[in-house]
Amino acid sequence: MPVVHLLDYVAGNVRSLANAVEKVGYAIEWIKTPADIEKAQSLILPGVGHFGHCLSQFAEGGYLEPIRKHIQAGKPFLGICVGLQALFEGSEEDSDVPGLSLIPERLIRFDDRSKSVPHIGWNSAKVARAGHADAQSFYGFQDGSKYYYVHSYAVPYRDGVLEAAGWTVATAKYGDEEFVGAIGRRNVLATQFHPEKSGTAGLRLLKAFLEGHEWGSPSPDVQTKPDQGLTRRVIACLDVRTNDHGDLVVTKGDQYDVREKARTATAGLVRNLGKPVDMARKYYEQGADEITFLNITSFRNCPLADLPMLEILRKTAESVFVPLTIGGGIRATVDTDGSEVSALEVATMYFKSGADKVSIGSDAVVAALEYYSNGKRLSGRTAIESISAAYGNQAVVVSVDPRRVYVRSVSDTAHTTIRTSYRGPAGENYCWYQCTVRGGRESTDMDVQQLVQAVEAMGAGEILLNCIDKDGSNTGFDIELVREVKSCVKIPVIASSGAGIPAHFAEVFQNTGTDAALGAGMFHRGEYTVRDVKNHLMEQGFMVRRLEDMSMI
Secondary structure: OOEEEEEOOOOOOOHHHHHHHHHOOOEEEEEOOHHHHHHOOOEEEOOOOOHHHHHHHHHHOOOHHHHHHHHHOOOOEEEEOHHHHOOEEEEHHHOOOOOOOOEEEEEEEOOOOOOOOOEEEEEOOEEOOOOOOOOOEEOOOOOOOOEEEEEOEEOEOOOOHHHHOOOEEEEEEEOOEEEEEEEEEOOEEEEOOOHHHOHHHHHHHHHHHHOOOOEEOOOOOOOOOOOOOOOOEEEEEEEEEEOOOOOEEEEOOEOOEOEOOOOOOOOOOEOOOEOHHHHHHHHHHHOOOEEEEEEOOOOOOOOHHHOHHHHHHHHHHOOOOOOEEEEOOOOOEEOOOOOEEOHHHHHHHHHHHOOOEEEEOHHHHHHHHHHHHOOOOOOOOOHHHHHHHHHOHHHEEEEEOEEEEEEOOHHHOOOOOEEOOOOOOOOOOEEEEEEEEOOOOEEEEEEHHHHHHHHHHHOOOEEEEOOOOOOOOOOOOOHHHHHHHHHHOOOOEEEOOOOOOHHHHHHHHHHOOOOEEEEOHHHHOOOOOHHHHHHHHHHOOOOOOOOOOHHHO
């Protein structure tokens, strides 16, 4: 099996990249010292997180000059995400840290006045084919394909400037900003998106690069008149816990109660809807844009290194090439041997096992309460701050579990209220959303607006917005809640809880500014597939990522 070298400098989820490379027929050898780069024929430089942090690590490890020499020697080089950014002069993210300066351009932050930042999701990579026929494909790029991006800074595209220097450029648009999605010249290819997380389209690109097929024939199954821009994301969520026999299963609750109801043969038992890895693979094959695992079991007597969720991630990442999020237990803890383990160290274990994002729940509420008690001053010690500083804010999701509290008047509470179209049990016209902890079992004196604004300030990159009132109802998302939270923050919001039919996804996208929507029970019970939801969204005029033929790889 041919070999490709990969530089791992604790850059987040490199396991999925290694799995993707192996999927297309290549073996991985890890770069462990700068001297190893000289031996490499093909080199991949991944990267996730803060530009300054990553480039400083490269420099301190002595890797920058060997990487430069590898590229100048004409050897194949693939840079991914920060690996692309490293080729440029520098970034607004940290103006004091220089890049390799192989390309005389700089990165700037996206304008968040009219859109969410970070830019998270599936977007285009349209190649300007200067000097090449339209029928040719640059490293397997297809105009109709979508690729997974997750970043806040980008290189603005200026028509013809990079092409004049011999570069082939693939561009994407986010709002009214056009930026460099990928760039290549001779032995160099670099992508702002993550090919290892871009499904069939990403695997096709990796295969073309590793085989040296710079220009070739396009894939026949991709649409010929593509829609350009960011798609609406459809996410499949799997609540995972041990059942009454000690097996890890996917379950689903009604207002967070996961046990079967009375008058059934399995009354009182944990609802078992399937095996986590098998179901994740099924949803990937149906076209899910992301998979989220929420661990709702506490493994108090299990050494951290042996946590069952780590193995579930490892197995899933072997065959699922879209982003994976893991929630539950991302906090500072004490291992079974008495050693203290920080939240950052726990998160790192999950990233190394295949997670792209970690989701923090109850601990985020505790941190937010401390944030306000300290006069909105950051402590620098919270899980959100430490993980986002190391891996970037796009790696941190905060899962919010609010419930409605009805009041007759806005003067009845100090919390932020909304006038609701759905009256309370005593005819109340107003409500506020109370944040809960411990899976909805305990209430707090914090409203949802306070929480999301606090965690955004701490460095969270995305909000997973649940709703206890809607959970398991199959009556649709809480549109009023989603709209309210979306208006409070600049970061992306994922609508969750209540989806029962494909039309509910169209409804939440139509009536709120939400960036993504999540489904669970309707998928687990087999009532609808992810593809059913996407087909409905396309019929309603929404842009979604289309499923590509996996057999083409």
